[in-house]
Every structure is written in C-alpha cells, then in structure tokens.
Amino acid sequence: MNSVPSVPSVPSVPSAMSAMSAMEAIAQRRAVRSFLPEQVGRECIMALLHAAVWAPTAMHEEPWAFAVVQDPAMLKRISQRAKALLSEDALHGRHLAPEALKRFTDPAFDIFYDAGTLIAIYCRPLGPYAAGDCWLAAENLMLAACAMGLGTCVIGLSLPALNDPLIKKELAIPPELTAIAPIIVGVPRGQVQPSQRKEPQIIAWR
Template sequence: MALNPVLEVIKNRRSIRSFKKDPIPEEYLKLILEAGIWAPSAGNLQPWYFVVVRDPEVKKLLSISALNQTFISQAPVVIVVCALPWVSSSRYGKRGEELYCLQDTAAAIQNMLLAAASLGIGSCWVGAFDEEAVRKILGLNSKVRPVAIIPMGYPAKIPPPPPRRPIKEVVLEE
C-alpha cells in the first residue's frame, strides 16, 4: 500500500543543519508561513507571532544566542516562532499562559516544518537558545516568548532517518 502524501512527508522530513545558499522563493515562504497560521490552537486564539529573518548580522546573533549553533546563520531564512502568553491567558488563565500557548506554537512549528519539507526546503527546530538574548536581538516586547528558531533553506546534505521506537514501546492500551 502506498503512503498517503502527508504521511510520506512526515516520514521523510529531516532536521537539516547544512544549507545551500540558494534563496527560498517568496511564494514558498508564504506557503510555509500560512501552514503555521492554519495550525490548531486552543479556542482558536492563535497566540503566535512569526519573525522572518534574512539579515546576515541578525542571523549571526541568533546563532550565537543558540549556543553557537553556526548552521543557523548559514540558512537563507530563519523564522523565530514566538508565543503570546497573554492571548491564551485571556481565556484560559494560568494554564493558557503556561501551557496552551506553547502547545499552540508547537503545532504551528510542526506545520511549518512539514510544509517546508513538502516543498523541498530543509529546516531544523532549534529550541536551545537564550530567550532573553533572542528577545533583545529581535527587539521583542518582554511579554513575547520566543519558542523556536527555525533555519530554512535548500538542504546541502540530507541525513539518514533516525531510529524510532517501535509502536509497542510507546502505545499503552487500556
């Protein structure tokens, strides 16, 4: 049985840490960002903000803020996905502020990674970074919470699939 195209993209997506210099077409970038916008969110509040970075100096600073992960600065485009905790807390209180806004941005991030992969664009979900440094680099309000740095570009190298735990190890049935 052939895989559904969505499942095929899910299984073939890789974390890319080596990029060609070729720019991402604007229409592709728009599709990737729209995929993020169409992610599910608690109460459809959409508590996110996407910062698109192309400036080499800003990418370099983001790279430094992310434990010197230099591949970030080598990507043609970097998207910083931010959560807006107050948007979620307006309806869901503390749980919205501390959890739902992060779940919602994670869904948006995954949508963008899969959309990028479907277009032949490589990406990597980077979560290891200094939030305050990223806030300062991007001039963000102190209430905005950077959640992920996503470098994107055409892959220079595609790694093999990583091992996955078998279903019987991760699924419990009652």
C-alpha cells in the same frame, strides 16, 4: 440540505509544492543541517507561515507570532549571543558536556549551520496550551517545508538568545512574547542522514 463546507486552501502555495501525502511528508522530514547558499523566497516563507497557522489551537487563541530573520549579520549576532549565554550557563555551574562547551566557545561554529532563514515562532502569554499550539504550528511548518523540497531543523540552542532582551529589542519583538520554536529553513545540500525511532510504546489500550 446543508452544504458541506469547502476545505480552506493554504494561500500562497508556490507552484513547486509537490503532491506529497501527509504520511510521506512525516516519513521524509529530517533535521537538515547543511544548506545550499540560495535564499528561500518570500512566496515560500509566506506559504510556510500559512501552513503554520492552520495548526489546531486551543480555544481558537492562535497565540503564535513569527519572526523571520534572513539578514546574515543578524543571524550571526543571534548565534554568537546564544553561544555566549550557553557558555555563561556552564560558568555558573550548569552542566555542559565538554564537547558542547568546546563548540560554544568556537567563534566559527554557527548554531544555525549557515542556513539563510530562521523562522522563530513566538508565543503570546495566553494560558496553558499556548506553547503547545506553537509547537503544532512548528510541525505544520516543517512538514509543509518538506513537501516543498526545503530542509528545516529546530534550533533549541537559540532560545536563550531569542528571549534575550537585547536581541528582542533589536528585532522589535514585544517584551511579553516568548520564543518557543526556532526553525531554520533552507535548500538542503545533498541527502540527509536517515533517522531512527523506537517502536511506539503502548502503555494502555482498553
């Protein structure tokens, strides 16, 4: 008789990981934009990366690669570069709301909200599903973080900087890799504002 294969466990799960159900983690995960100063440790980061790589992946390509940035000076440089590139876009005619432009030209505005950790998921050039795989990995990571009591937020604003050749060189990211899903991680400061969703729109059910 064939034995049932055992479900692989996620290695390096910190003991602090709560026994939150998948539905609870989905319901409780919110974009967190305010963090306590304490840094997320290596063990937690590794647990998040292991959760990420258990995402479904088309043709088992596993196209993801992770850049972990915890150096405050580097985080600041990426934030400043992102704001400069986004402001340049506005100068070159791409529409930006006046409020957004004001933020991007404010030296005090940190696009990472003073989070101590950025995990940027980069993608190898591996075909039409590679970016989707990376987003699935991103959601795994954010749900695992939620179950560990950590806060996360996708920072799409950082993508131009994370794909900027100067920043990639500084992080030693191979040029053929593309940043897809940048996620800040930290210990949430206080309660997060509730979010809302519309009811699922069912357009076919036959």
